[in-house]
Amino acid sequence: MTVAISAKEIISQLNTKFPGAIEEAGADSVLVKSDSLLAVAEYLKTAEGFKFEYLNYITAVDYYSYFEVVYQITSLESNRSVVLKARSYTRDNPTVPSVTGLWQGADFQEREIYDLMGITFEGHPNLKRIFLWDGFPGYPLRKDFNQ
Amino acid sequence: MEISSDKDYIYTSSELDYQEGQLIEEVKASSRESIQDPDAWLDEELKRNILLTSVDWVLDWARRSSLWTAICFPACCAFEFIAAEGPRFDMSRFGMEILRASPRQADLMITAGTLTWKMAPNVRRIYNQMPDPKWVIAMGACGISGGIFRSSYNVVPGYNKIVPVDVYVPGCPPRPEALIYAVQMLQKKIAKAKVVPDLSELPNPLRKGKK
Amino acid sequence: MTTTRELTLKTEPFVLNIGPVHPSTHGVYRMRCTLDGEVVVDIEPVFGYLHRGIEKLAEERTYTGFIPLTDRLDYISPMSNNLGYCMAVEKLAGIKVPERAEYIRVIMAELQRLANHCIAVGSMLNDAGAYFTPFMYTFRERERIVDLFDMVCGQRLTYNYMRIGGVSQDIPGEFLPALHKLVDRLTIFIEEYENLLKLNEILLARAKGVGILEKDTAINCGISGPVARASGIKWDIRRNDPYSIYDRFEFDIPTCENGDCYDRYRVRIEEMRQSLRILQQAMKQVPKGPVKADVPHLIRPPAGEAYAHIEAPKGELGYYIVSDNSIAPYRCHIRPTSLINLAALRQMVKGWKVADLIIIFGSIDITMGEVDR
Ligand code: SF4
Numbered sequence: 001m002t003v004a005i006s007a008k009e010i011i012s013q014l015n016t017k018f019p020g021a022i023e024e025a026g027a028d029s030v031l032v033k034s035d036s037l038l039a040v041a042e043y044l045k046t047a048e049g050f051k052f053e054y055l056n057y058i059t060a061v062d063y064y065s066y067f068e069v070v071y072q073i074t075s076l077e078s079n080r081s082v083v084l085k086a087r088s089y090t091r092d093n094p095t096v097p098s099v100t101g102l103w104q105g106a107d108f109q110e111r112e113i114y115d116l117m118g119i120t121f122e123g124h125p126n127l128k129r130i131f132l133w134d135g136f137p138g139y140p141l142r143k144d145f146n147q
Numbered sequence: 148m149e150i151s152s153d154k155d156y157i158y159t160s161s162e163l164d165y166q167e168g169q170l171i172e173e174v175k176a177s178s179r180e181s182i183q184d185p186d187a188w189l190d191e192e193l194k195r196n197i198l199l200t201s202v203d204w205v206l207d208w209a210r211r212s213s214l215w216t217a218i219c220f221p222a223c224c225a226f227e228f229i230a231a232e233g234p235r236f237d238m239s240r241f242g243m244e245i246l247r248a249s250p251r252q253a254d255l256m257i258t259a260g261t262l263t264w265k266m267a268p269n270v271r272r273i274y275n276q277m278p279d280p281k282w283v284i285a286m287g288a289c290g291i292s293g294g295i296f297r298s299s300y301n302v303v304p305g306y307n308k309i310v311p312v313d314v315y316v317p318g319c320p321p322r323p324e325a326l327i328y329a330v331q332m333l334q335k336k337i338a339k340a341k342v343v344p345d346l347s348e349l350p351n352p353l354r355k356g357k358k
Numbered sequence: 359m360t361t362t363r364e365l366t367l368k369t370e371p372f373v374l375n376i377g378p379v380h381p382s383t384h385g386v387y388r389m390r391c392t393l394d395g396e397v398v399v400d401i402e403p404v405f406g407y408l409h410r411g412i413e414k415l416a417e418e419r420t421y422t423g424f425i426p427l428t429d430r431l432d433y434i435s436p437m438s439n440n441l442g443y444c445m446a447v448e449k450l451a452g453i454k455v456p457e458r459a460e461y462i463r464v465i466m467a468e469l470q471r472l473a474n475h476c477i478a479v480g481s482m483l484n485d486a487g488a489y490f491t492p493f494m495y496t497f498r499e500r501e502r503i504v505d506l507f508d509m510v511c512g513q514r515l516t517y518n519y520m521r522i523g524g525v526s527q528d529i530p531g532e533f534l535p536a537l538h539k540l541v542d543r544l545t546i547f548i549e550e551y552e553n554l555l556k557l558n559e560i561l562l563a564r565a566k567g568v569g570i571l572e573k574d575t576a577i578n579c580g581i582s583g584p585v586a587r588a589s590g591i592k593w594d595i596r597r598n599d600p601y602s603i604y605d606r607f608e609f610d611i612p613t614c615e616n617g618d619c620y621d622r623y624r625v626r627i628e629e630m631r632q633s634l635r636i637l638q639q640a641m642k643q644v645p646k647g648p649v650k651a652d653v654p655h656l657i658r659p660p661a662g663e664a665y666a667h668i669e670a671p672k673g674e675l676g677y678y679i680v681s682d683n684s685i686a687p688y689r690c691h692i693r694p695t696s697l698i699n700l701a702a703l704r705q706m707v708k709g710w711k712v713a714d715l716i717i718i719f720g721s722i723d724i725t726m727g728e729v730d731r
Contacts, residue, residue, distance in 0.1 A: 055580045056667070057698075059678050059691035070678065072665065076577065076591065079598055083665075105580030105701045108405075112697075116413070128161065131406035131730055132301065133265055134168035140300050140414050141689075160390060160402055218379055221386050221408055222727055223433035226515055230504075233497045248381045266386060266407040269378055295426060298418070299411040320515050 010044075010082060017043060029070075029083035037086045038097045044073065044082070045102055051075045052082060055103040058110060060117045062143045067094045067119055088119065098124040116141040170268045178267070178308040203340070210254070210280065211337040212242040214330070217253035219273055222260030224287040224320040231323035238323075243330050250276040255333070256310070257326075261289040261296055262303040274310040282337070284329050285312045288319040295319065371399055374712070378407045382485045382716045385726030396711050401704055405697070408730040416690035421447050421657045422522060424690065429516040431692060432728040434477050437470040437507070438670040440520035445601060446666035446677035447522045451659035458647040459524035460603045464640050465537070466510075466519065467602075467668075468633040469503050472544065474671035475626045475633075476500040478584075478723040482623060483555070485720030486564045487713075492555070499547050502540055509533055522657060524650030534641055541637050548630055565619035569706045569718030572617065579701040583673025585722055588625045589617035595669040606643075607636045619721040626723075656685045672696055672723055692731060696724035 011025045021036035032040050044052045052073035060069045066089045074081040088094035098121035099106045110121045111130040118139035121127060129136065138145050158166070220228065231238045238244055247253040250273045262270060274283070285306045288294030293304035306312055313336060316329040377388030386407035392400040412431065416424045428443045429436035441463055448455060455463075480496030504514050510529050511519040519526055555561055571581070576589040586593060594611045596604040612628035614621035659681040667676035676693035699722050707715045 053577055056674065057580075057665075057676060057678065057691070057693040059689075061680055061689045061691075076593055103580065104575075104578045105698055108697055108701055128164065129406075131265075131409035133171045133406070134165050135172060136168075140411060145300075145414075163390075218381055220379075223430055223515060225385070226433060229497070230501070230514070233501070234494050235498070235501045246381070261408065261410055263407060263409055265409065266378065269407070273379060295430070296410045296412075296415065299415055301409050301411050322514060 014040060014043075023087070026085075029085050031085045031087065034086040034088060034096050037084070038099065038102075041071070041073075041084065041099055041102055044084075051077055052080075055099070055105050056081070058099075058106055058113065060113045060119055060141075062117060062141065064143060065089070067117065069096050069113070069119065071099070094119045095122055096120075097122050098127075100124055115139070118142060167265075167268075171264055174268045174271065174309070175264050178303070181305065181307045182309075182311045184307075184311065184313070204338075207338050207340055210340075211334040213245075214243040214255040214282075214333075215245045215247050215253045216243070217247055217250040217256045217273060217277060219256050219270060220259050221262060221266060222289065224259035224289070227320040227323055228257060228259045228286065228326060231326045236323040236327065238327055238330065241327060241330055241334070250274075251278065253277055254281050255284065256281065257284045257286055258290045258306045258310075258312075259286045259320075261294070262306055262309065263301045264303055265301065267303055267309050270306070271309050280340075282313045282333055283310050284314045284316060284326075284333060286316045286326060286329075287321060288317060291315050291317060376715075378404075382720065384481065384720070384724060385729075387724070387726055387729070391712070391715065393712065398707050398710055398712060398715050401707060401715070403700060403703065405730055408726045410731065412731045413690055413692065416687050418686060420685045421659070421687065422655065424687065425520065425522075426516065426518045428692075429518055430727055431731060432670065432672065432675070432696070432725045433515060434725050435470045435474040435671045436515070436517050437466045437519065438474075438668060438675060440517065441467055441602075442666060442668045442670065442675045443677050444520045444522050445668065446664055446679050447657065447659065449666045450662065450664040450679055450681055451522075451657055453523045453651055453653060455524055455602075456648045456651055457645050458528075459649045459651075461640055461644045462525050462529055462649060463520065464602055464604065464607075465637060465644075466507075466525075468636050468640070469506060469537075471633045471671045472630055473500045473503040474723075475584075475630050476503075478671075479551075479623060479626050482619070482717065482720040482723070483561070485716045486561065488560075495551065495554075499544060502543065506533065506536060506540060509536065521650055521653075523653035524648070526650075528649045534644065537637070537641055541634055541641070544630070545634055548627065548634075552627060561623075562620065564714075564717055565623060565721070567616070568619045568714050569710065569721065570616065570618050571702055571706050575702055575705055576617070580698045581673070581702055583670070583695060583699065584625045584629060585622055585673065585699055587611065587613045588621040590615050595667055595674055599667070601666070601668055604636075607639050609633075609635050619717055622721045622723075658683055658685055667693065670695060672725070672728075673699055692728075694728050694731060696722075696726075696728040697730075700724060700729065 014022055018036055018040055021033050021040055023033050024031040044050045052075045054074040054076050056072040056074055058071050060067055066087045069086045071084040072081060086096050088096055096119055098110055110124055113119050114127055115129040115131050116139060285291055290306050293302050296302040297304055314329045314333045316325050318325055371392050371394045374391045374393050378386040388404040390402045391398055412427050425440060428439040431439050476496040476499050480493040483492040507517055508514055511517045571589045573590045576586050590613055592611055592613050597611055609632045612625050614625055661681055661683045663680045665676055665678045667674050673695040675695050678691040679687050680689040682688040706718050
């Protein structure tokens with residue numbers, strides 16, 4: 001059974017390792033400051049005892065006042081999973097660091113979010129629209145998209 | 148002559164993407180109106196003499212009895228089309244079976260699936276590449292009007308915005324029987340086509356400038 | 359089989375466009391291949407020719423009204439899509455599904471896996487060059503499975519059968535006897551098929567050792583399903599995170615070591631056997647009772663978010679739904695199995711010939727409806 005690690009278990013370890021990186025700890029998710037997302041993700045991927053080496057999915061949600069990017073990562077050995085979140089508070093050019101360097105599977109998914117939600121992933125090797133064409137007006141999955 | 152080594156004649160992929168985007172916008176802008184059904188002539192009074200009618204009959208018989216299909220399978224309906232070709236329904240009983248990967252060898256396009264704006268220029272290109280005479284069957288609700296996806300931002304509301312359609316098959320997806328029936332309808336339609344042109348409509352080489 | 363990677367004659371690399379309309383791309387997939395002679399140097403996939411905006415359409419429909427759209431995601435296995443979505447909403451709203459409905463769901467999901475693997479195996483061999491002959495065999499069996507679906511919901515492709523809290527209607531009386539017959543028949547069919555193909559010289563030459571996917575790459579790319587299991591990852595959500603009632607059945611998770619096309623083919627055949635095992639156990643145990651929980655037509659799940667995933671025939675299919683306590687989802691993200699499984703394609707095809715590219719692509723088994731959504 002995949003055990004979703006409750007945020008509490010992870011938080012204390014993360015807090016000692018990265019002081020100030022945790023913005024908020026939900027019931028089953030950890031909200032990380034977007035500039036320290038990469039470091040936290042790398043730690044969770046490689047550190048002994050965690051080894052979250054499998055990225056289930058990435059998605060993004062538009063909450064009007066901020067964009068939230070959601071990552072679920074799983075450890076195949078210990079069969080546990082955790083949800084990471086990062087936020088971007090601007091609407092003009094929201095930016096989140098790219099995790100393609102850690103998980104190659106993030107490539108297409110980040111491009112998809114860039115295409116449909118308009119979130120730029122810094123450090124992505126090939127960030128361009130994936131489903132729609134160059135010059136499509138707007139980002140369809142945003143809540144204020146008008147056809 | 149020396150061939151320059153820098154390959155500026157090869158487009159980079161971003162340039163190709165840009166060109167594709169331009170093409171899509173062009174097609175999108177020019178496809179606001181539906182293309183008229185090309186079968187207005189069906190009701191016309193047939194004014195042909197006996198000899199030509201018989202020639203017509205022979206040519207039409209040849210045309211309708213071996214329809215070759217171009218591959219244009221964007222989405223779900225394709226599976227019902229394959230089922231219609233497959234072992235149980237076996238469409239080849241009706242003189243219609245061969246799938247052609249190249250549109251240049253085909254004379255029928257069965258548009259099995261949703262058409263998106265990104266795909267629209269390609270479908271039009273396939274249609275233009277098919278040699279005359281050619282026919283189109285719009286399969287499924289998506290092919291007719293956009294169907295369940297009509298309100299989406301990327302779906303063309305019906306193939307008749309892009310290519311002229313001869314026969315529409317409703318259903319989401321249509322059952323293979325419905326598709327076979329549509330092919331038979333198309334065959335009936337082809338049987339009525341006037342192949343040999345009316346002599347009075349031909350340009351007369353003796354009287355230049357006039358018909 | 360060996361590949362000659364060291365070429366004696368170096369040629370200028372050139373770009374070949376495959377797709378979007380191509381008989382072997384399983385839909386409207388397109389790749390720009392850079393070739394050196396006939397050897398693939400690099401590919402760049404281009405998506406989006408079937409992007410129908412399903413995630414956006416979800417936001418303007420009710421929770422129940424979105425179920426028909428899930429059918430059209432992975433249109434080779436609509437039942438699994440239905441199941442995943444309904445499970446996500448049930449998780450969000452805390453709905454308990456009646457026992458009989460759970461059994462019906464498992465039966466449908468496993469039948470769907472059989473039908474999907476029939477297509478996957480058939481079309482992979484189709485890509486290997488056996489033009490339509492193996493496909494006809496597998497399609498013949500798929501038609502029989504589709505007949506059963508037709509019996510329960512009256513549709514051949516887009517079933518729209520599951521509902522939030524159960525299934526739309528009870529199975530008819532003649533369903534279980536027909537299922538019994540089908541399971542017997544499929545057991546024989548798989549044997550027959552294996553005999554024809556297992557030691558087939560051409561298949562071995564074309565598929566063995568071709569398109570190897572290393573285990574580490576597979577994990578790093580997030581590959582799931584039969585493709586991952588062929589690379590030696592023993593990961594099956596039915597076993598690792600049991601949903602519905604899968605913890606009551608006995609079945610094995612077939613894995614292989616090499617991760618080549620032949621292994622992917624073998625894992626699928628073996629999975630079909632395991633599905634039959636589950637079906638044999640499930641159809642004996644189906645209890646009596648209601649098939650749908652008492653759920654209102656307009657569901658308003660409490661505000662929050664939920665992610666439910668299932669082992670769809672192609673891999674991990676998940677739905678991430680955010681609710682704001684209204685009648686429509688605030689956001690519905692679909693974890694696209696096929697898109698993520700394509701992430702490793704680039705590494706897999708490098709150094710192989712164009713003809714191998716086609717069979718490697720075919721062995722991943724994707725559906726464009728799910729890739730582009
Ligand atoms: S009509 Fe229905 S089955 Fe056919 S392509 Fe459209 S959605 Fe799919």
